[in-house]
Amino acid sequence: MSIKVYLVDDHRLFLSGVKAELDSDFRIVGAAYDVDTAIEEIRGLRPDVVLVDVHMPDGGGIAVVEGVTETNPDVKFLALSVSDQAEDVIAMIRAGARGYVTKTIEPADLAGAIQRIHAGDAVFSPRLAGFVLDAFAGAIPSDDDPELDQLTSREKDVLRLIARGFAYKQVARKLNISIKTVETHVSSVLRKLQLSNRHELARWASKRRIV
Amino acid sequence: MEPSATAWSFDAHRRRSDRVVAGVAGGIADSLGVRDGYVRAAFVTLLTIWGLGGLLYLLFWLATYEKVEDRRIEPVENVRAIGLGIAFTGLLFLLGAVGLWPSSVVVLTAAALAFGTAALTDPSSPGPFAALMDPEVQKVGKARLVLGIVLLAGGIIMFSTAVGRVFELSVVFLAVFLTGLGVFVAFGPWVRRLLGDLSAERGERIRQEERAEVAAHLHDSVLQTLALIQRSDDPQRMAMLARHQESELRDWLYGIAPLDGVDLVSTALKQAAARVESDFQIPIDVVTVGDAAVDDRTRALVLAASEAMVNAAKHAGVDRISLYMEVQGEDVQVYVTDQGKGFDLGGVPSDRKGISESIRTRMERVGGEVAIDSVAGEGTEVMLKLAP
Numbered sequence: 001m002s003i004k005v006y007l008v009d010d011h012r013l014f015l016s017g018v019k020a021e022l023d024s025d026f027r028i029v030g031a032a033y034d035v036d037t038a039i040e041e042i043r044g045l046r047p048d049v050v051l052v053d054v055h056m057p058d059g060g061g062i063a064v065v066e067g068v069t070e071t072n073p074d075v076k077f078l079a080l081s082v083s084d085q086a087e088d089v090i091a092m093i094r095a096g097a098r099g100y101v102t103k104t105i106e107p108a109d110l111a112g113a114i115q116r117i118h119a120g121d122a123v124f125s126p127r128l129a130g131f132v133l134d135a136f137a138g139a140i141p142s143d144d145d146p147e148l149d150q151l152t153s154r155e156k157d158v159l160r161l162i163a164r165g166f167a168y169k170q171v172a173r174k175l176n177i178s179i180k181t182v183e184t185h186v187s188s189v190l191r192k193l194q195l196s197n198r199h200e201l202a203r204w205a206s207k208r209r210i211v
Numbered sequence: 212m213e214p215s216a217t218a219w220s221f222d223a224h225r226r227r228s229d230r231v232v233a234g235v236a237g238g239i240a241d242s243l244g245v246r247d248g249y250v251r252a253a254f255v256t257l258l259t260i261w262g263l264g265g266l267l268y269l270l271f272w273l274a275t276y277e278k279v280e281d282r283r284i285e286p287v288e289n290v291r292a293i294g295l296g297i298a299f300t301g302l303l304f305l306l307g308a309v310g311l312w313p314s315s316v317v318v319l320t321a322a323a324l325a326f327g328t329a330a331l332t333d334p335s336s337p338g339p340f341a342a343l344m345d346p347e348v349q350k351v352g353k354a355r356l357v358l359g360i361v362l363l364a365g366g367i368i369m370f371s372t373a374v375g376r377v378f379e380l381s382v383v384f385l386a387v388f389l390t391g392l393g394v395f396v397a398f399g400p401w402v403r404r405l406l407g408d409l410s411a412e413r414g415e416r417i418r419q420e421e422r423a424e425v426a427a428h429l430h431d432s433v434l435q436t437l438a439l440i441q442r443s444d445d446p447q448r449m450a451m452l453a454r455h456q457e458s459e460l461r462d463w464l465y466g467i468a469p470l471d472g473v474d475l476v477s478t479a480l481k482q483a484a485a486r487v488e489s490d491f492q493i494p495i496d497v498v499t500v501g502d503a504a505v506d507d508r509t510r511a512l513v514l515a516a517s518e519a520m521v522n523a524a525k526h527a528g529v530d531r532i533s534l535y536m537e538v539q540g541e542d543v544q545v546y547v548t549d550q551g552k553g554f555d556l557g558g559v560p561s562d563r564k565g566i567s568e569s570i571r572t573r574m575e576r577v578g579g580e581v582a583i584d585s586v587a588g589e590g591t592e593v594m595l596k597l598a599p
Contacts, residue, residue: 104494104531126533130498133537137501163498164592165533165548 003118006047007031008038008064009080010056014103018051021107026114035059039067042075049114052097054081054088062088065095078117080105086131093193099123109167121183122190129162132193148196151189158185224278235271238278245292252326253299260306261313262388313385420576427569431518432459439490452490476503476513476543477536483517484534491524494531501538508577512545512597515581518569519547519593527551527591541599550590570595 005026009015010033019028029045032038035058042050042064050068052061065077077097079089082104089100098117101110102125113123124132136151151159154175161171168186172179222242226234229247236254240247257264306312436456440449477499484495503509516534523532529551536545574581574595585591 102496104496126496126498126535130500130535133500137539160535160537163500163537164535164546165496165531165550 002027003049004029004047005114006042006045006050009053025111035063038064042068043071048118050075050077051080052077054079054092062091062095065097069096076117078113078123089128089131100128101125102127122186124162124186126163126165129159132189133159148192155185155189158182223275225275227277233272235268238275245295260311265388265392423572427573430569435521474505476505476509479505479513480516480536483513484520487520487524493524495520495534497534499536503538503543508597509543511573511577512543512595515570515573515595516545516547523547523549543597545595547593553585553587553589553591555587
């Protein structure tokens with residue numbers, strides 16, 4: 001049974017392109033060009049994975065993620081964007097998206113990312129890895145949960161290699177660990193990114209106008 | 212802190228041409244934007260106050276460098292000159308107040324004569340001495356010798372007079388100083404020439420470094436463009452490349468550094484990546500963590516990274532390149548990564564200057580490190596690092 005995928009993007013041309021690329025590997029259950037239609041349809045169709053554009057009118061991808069997660073927390077989101085704005089991307093992740101890739105991604109890599117998201121792992125593009133390293137830079141642990149507020153040195157190693165453009169498989173080989181371990185590290189970083197109330201992260205975020 | 216064109220920017224230098232003694236006064240005049248004659252007059256006046264002028268002249272001489280190119284600054288005069296004049300008068304009063312005042316007659320006479328001469332010889336107000344000061348008529352060498360001998364004789368006479376009387380310490384000092392000054396004025400140029408030979412070797416080394424810099428730049432820009440033009444069979448694209456190169460070369464030759472106006476390394480790297488992207492039509496993923504200011508060292512880093520990207524675009528046979536920069540404290544690291552052909556590092560011919568000259572030499576000149584990791588069939592990664 002193939003993975004049910006739903007697409008949300010206000011650029012119709014891009015949407016039809018992605019649809020064509022993914023059609024053979026996935027079941028595309030629907031697509032929307034605006035936020036309200038997307039939330040309504042996703043609630044009804046219950047896809048496995050939603051590809052959602054970060055920048056859209058009426059609240060953007062973050063509104064879709066928040067609106068759906070309220071009622072259907074099991075739907076998984078992969079953020080997709082041409083934009084490089086750190087604040088938007090981090091906000092999407094903090095709202096619940098499990099990964100972020102840029103629209104320049106190769107079709108095969110996009111397919112791999114969808115499968116990975118469906119399997120419950122996180123998908124970090126080089127850019128997202130860079131954003132996260134930036135957000136967690138510095139060493140001021142907060143008092144309530146220090147474990148959540150800092151990246152381990154291994155996690156940083158993994159993120160740096162991803163930022164340098166290496167795929168998970170190559171990261172695993174370079175660090176002499178298994179792909180599964182790389183995935184575990186990345187998921188752990190995702191959890192920290194979503195749950196940390198890290199002082200620095202909050203300041204970094206507000207500096208870039210995220211709440 | 213923003214320096215503007217009209218702001219004071221004191222460039223501590225000595226003039227190489229159009230100088231009387233060693234170009235110190237001329238250099239100060241150029242830096243302050245006033246006529247050199249008045250600065251010389253100020254030195255002469257201070258000279259009468261226990262030789263203070265000579266001491267200051269020596270100190271300035273030691274603290275300045277000789278400026279080779281003669282980009283004379285046109286005097287600004289008027290308001291600034293008046294201001295400096297008031298400040299100088301204040302200095303004289305101050306010296307008087309702290310008891311450094313030999314004789315009002317001597318100081319004031321010297322000041323009157325010196326500034327009077329300066330005013331008369333001011334090229335902006337033609338007077339009887341203006342013709343004498345014309346560079347074509349000037350015989351600085353002879354004048355210097357005559358002045359030196361006069362001062363030497365005066366010093367010796369004063370010294371012997373002082374010895375004949377009671378040892379008036381101050382007169383002795385003045386006499387010794389005048390003697391020394393005479394020797395300095397008469398033989399100064401000869402001594403300086405000897406010292407000049409010693410620094411000639413250093414100068415040669417600096418010239419060689421500059422030559423390497425020029426070669427590296429030409430390699431990065433002009434040679435790359437020529438190579439691209441040779442490969443291209445689209446006349447429109449050739450013309451575009453040539454135009455682009457022409458304007459860039461002009462900017463470089465006439466003093467506008469390619470990174471001017473960019474103050475962050477991340478921005479400079481993004482610009483460099485954008486340029487490689489458009490020249491080679493290969494997307495470059497730029498990821499930056501932290502940031503640093505553009506200075507001479509990071510500028511070299513950006514140019515080296517740019518060269519690494521060009522190499523990857525040309526030789527790796529890939530459709531995407533990754534550029535990663537991370538700043539941690541004072542350390543700046545840049546990785547240029549491709550998943551392309553890779554190569555055998557030992558197999559690069561030495562006349563292919565790309566890696567050896569542009570990247571390695573550039574980085575080593577600013578005390579940075581380069582590590583190139585390449586596996587045939589898997590890709591290449593160039594690591595550039597600057598540590599304090």
